[in-house]
Amino acid sequence: MSGPTSPTAARTAGDIMIEADGVSRAFGSLRALDSVSLSARRGTVLGLLGHNGAGKTTLVNVLTAALPPSSGRAAVAGFDVTRAPREVRKRIGLTGQFASVDPQLSGRDNLVLLARLLGADRRSARVRADELLELFGLQGFASRRPGTYSGGLRRRLDLAASLVGHPDVIFLDEPTTGLDPSSRLNLWEIVEDLVAGGTTVLLTTQYLDEADRLADSITVLSAGAVIASGTAAELKAQVGTCTVTVTPDSAAGPAVTCAALRQAGLEPVPDRENGTVAVAVEASKDIAQVIRALDRAGIGATALSFREPSLDDVYLALAGRSAGAAS
Amino acid sequence: MTTPSIGTPNPAPPVPDPAPGPAAAVWNGSSTATQIRVLTGRSLRALVSDPGVLAFGLFQPVIILFVLTQVFTGMGKSAHFPAGVSYLDFVMPAVLVDNAVQSAVQSGIGVVDDLKNGMVARLRSLPIHPASLLVARSLANLVRAAIQIAVVIVLAVVVLGYSPKGGAGQLLASAGLAVFITWTLGWAFIAAATWLRRAEPMQNLSVIALIPLMFASSAYIPVSDLPEWLRVIAKVNPLTYAIDTARALALDLPGAGAAVPAVLISAGIAVVGGVFAVVGLRRPL
Known part of the structure; x- marks a missing residue:
């Protein structure tokens, strides 16, 4: 194939980084996800809107290879979540609704631990931790335990923790729930920077303004099913x-x-x-x-x-x- | 929507990136051995940074040691007491095994903590083997139990004048057995933790399991002095074998052969516990 663009580059640029095709998940008789399909291209933000219990977190669990779907197919960063979960996990970062850090380790030690688990040697792990601490303005808190952090700081450490492995795709599950307005804004700016750098983000939220500000496209979930999808403008036009x-x-x-x-x-x-x-x-x-x-x-x-x-x-x-x- | 630039497989993120390239190529995951080593180090570090945990862990065996020896020595000995053996000599191995059992519960509590503070969720999103976390917990706890047992023995020797007939070598062997029991029984509690997932039922379980396990055994008085029905329980109780072995070793009495059932039963508990623990951890959070 000859042309101005090499096949590799073309494939990369148009990459679908998150893809769900008819994903269903049942817990007993409860249908938590009902044939959900969605996709996101590299360097975009997909907003997942829905109330508590709409199935947002279940979908995140399926896409992060934490929970196998009952039926349907999902792929992240080009790897099937059921068949190649380890490959998926090498390429993703996850920030859940609650800060997932070790309260007994300092902020820096938390990041070093994750880097080591991802395969970094001691030195590169420390370098990576310091980079992230600087990027998130956490240097002053590096040697303190997360228990002494404010809610906003903890969320920032949590986000830093999910970026340790240079992930291609980041999952943010209600990242600003419970944050004060300035921490919320700060987190939005961090997400925008990441996306500008080519990271793909799936963001779940209950807030339309958050999806409006960050998401390139929005999927609305209700009772486990997709009830609408489109850009923020398209959705608002439907609402009026x-x-x-x-x-x-x-x-x-x-x-x-x-x-x-x-x-x-x-x-x-x-x-x-x-x-x-x-x-x-x-x-x-x-x-x-x-x-x-x-x-x-x-x-x-x-x-x-x-x-x-x-x-x-x-x-x-x-x-x-x-x-x-x-x- | 931002247009990804053609020709850069991994567009430079704002993050200062020391090794540009596709994410997965930077670090290609870690071996299971590394995972266990790193995670064990993490648990041990918490032990160092929070010595209160170790101190509180020591309270119980030390208190039991002092209370039992002071109270029961004065009560005189029962007919079935081994001849020429003081109550301190008799109860010391039981204190070690009791400490082992308490430490085993702590393995489970550690896993519940990890479930609660989100570490399990975090680790599940990483390309690591979920069992690494559990093995690391059990190993860190082994170290902790060994430290506690060492302190209890030193206290008994220095303060109470404990000087078992079996000598240092056999005392060490009996301590080693107690540490082994900690590790194996720990798996039962780790398994319980991955299924119960909350601290409260874990605490209840430990009380419900431990009191009969310790009292319906040869821990505090000879089995022959127990009422008939308790004697039946004591004879199937793996802790009886563990304590009998530890005692026989330390006091240089016959009966170290109880080590065989003690080790076999414990190993069985570890295997079954390990399988249930891994299955339990895989369940959705």
């Missing part, structure tokens, strides 16, 4: 609109407010119980429209909130029900 909720002051009240907003061409939905009015808008910039309408009618508001479509909205919408969660 954002919601502005107005709490008018007592002088105006919901009824008057509704009338004013209707006059401005909006479609308000009153919530009499809470004394609020919900308005569906296309995007965040449309808040101005609502404010202008209120201003023109001389209505004062004690509170105004804006909400993007949530995972709940996605679920409701995909389940074929009305997405009017605001009312």
Whole structure:
């Protein structure tokens, strides 16, 4: 085969790094995964969205060769998870929902231990550990035990631990659950850097904004089955609109407010119980429209909130029900 | 979506990479022997960095040694007591075996800890043999038990004037047997740990298993002094053989032949325990 691109390079560039084809997994009578198919190409982030119990972690377990599928086929980094689990494990990193580090070893010793288990000699193991400590800003904590770390630091050590072996594919199972906003942002930036460097990431999350920010494509799981997949924009288009909720002051009240907003061409939905009015808008910039309408009618508001479509909205919408969660 | 650059099989990550190339080519996994060595070192290091564990582990055999010798020496000896043997001489091997059994439980507790703190999950995602972790736990515990037994013997000799007839060589042999029992019985508790997976049932199991094992045996009084039904249990109890052997060796009495059933039963426990442990660890987390 002759051409500008060598066959090897072409194969590498287009590599499907994560692939599941009709993967099912049952625990007794419980069908934890129901014929799940998905794929991710090298250097992309696949977001796996779903509530607790949707099957996200089970799928991660299957893809990391920790749990054999009951049926179907899965391959990671080009190796079948059932037939070549050891080859898969050489090429993956896993950060679970809970930090998986030895609490009795220092941060550095944890990383050295993993490098040694992966086959590094003593010296390269130490070099690798120090690299990762530096990359994750953990040098100051290197000789301390993870028990003394904050939640954010521990998660960073855990992520560092999953990168020890230069993995091609990283699995992040709800990596930001329980993290404060700044640690969350910090972790997002680390993931973005990794992906820019060609690592493939599978990220499970309950948060749409996280998937939105990081994922190139999103697969939504519900009760073990894929109920939607596509880019963040495609999913949001299926869900529809954002919601502005107005709490008018007592002088105006919901009824008057509704009338004013209707006059401005909006479609308000009153919530009499809470004394609020919900308005569906296309995007965040449309808040101005609502404010202008209120201003023109001389209505004062004690509170105004804006909400993007949530995972709940996605679920409701995909389940074929009305997405009017605001009312 | 980022476009992977054509022609770079492993695009340089932001991580300063000392050896660029495909991930798996950097380190191609480790041998099972290395895994066991590295993981055993890890458990031993925890022992050094947390000496409290060792200290607490020592409390029980030391307390048992002192309480038993002080209390029962005053009570006088029963008819079936071996002639010319003090209660200290009699009970010392039992204290060693008791220590062995307690240490065996600790092997299981260590595995439960690893399950709880996520180390098992982490190790399962690595290209290593899952049994390496278990073997490492059992070996580290062997070292720990040996240290504890050494301390107990030194204390008995220095403080209580323990001076068994069998001499140093046979005392060492009886200590060696106790360490062997630790290791083999440890596998029963490691197996239990991989199936129970929680500390609480493990603690309960150890109490439920240990009290009858130790008391329905020749540990504290001669088997002939036990009531009939306990005597039956004591005769099938592997610890009776272990204690009889340790005692015969240390005191230079006849009966070291009990070593054969002691070693065989223990080895059997280790094999069965080992198989169940590996199967148990493979179960989904």
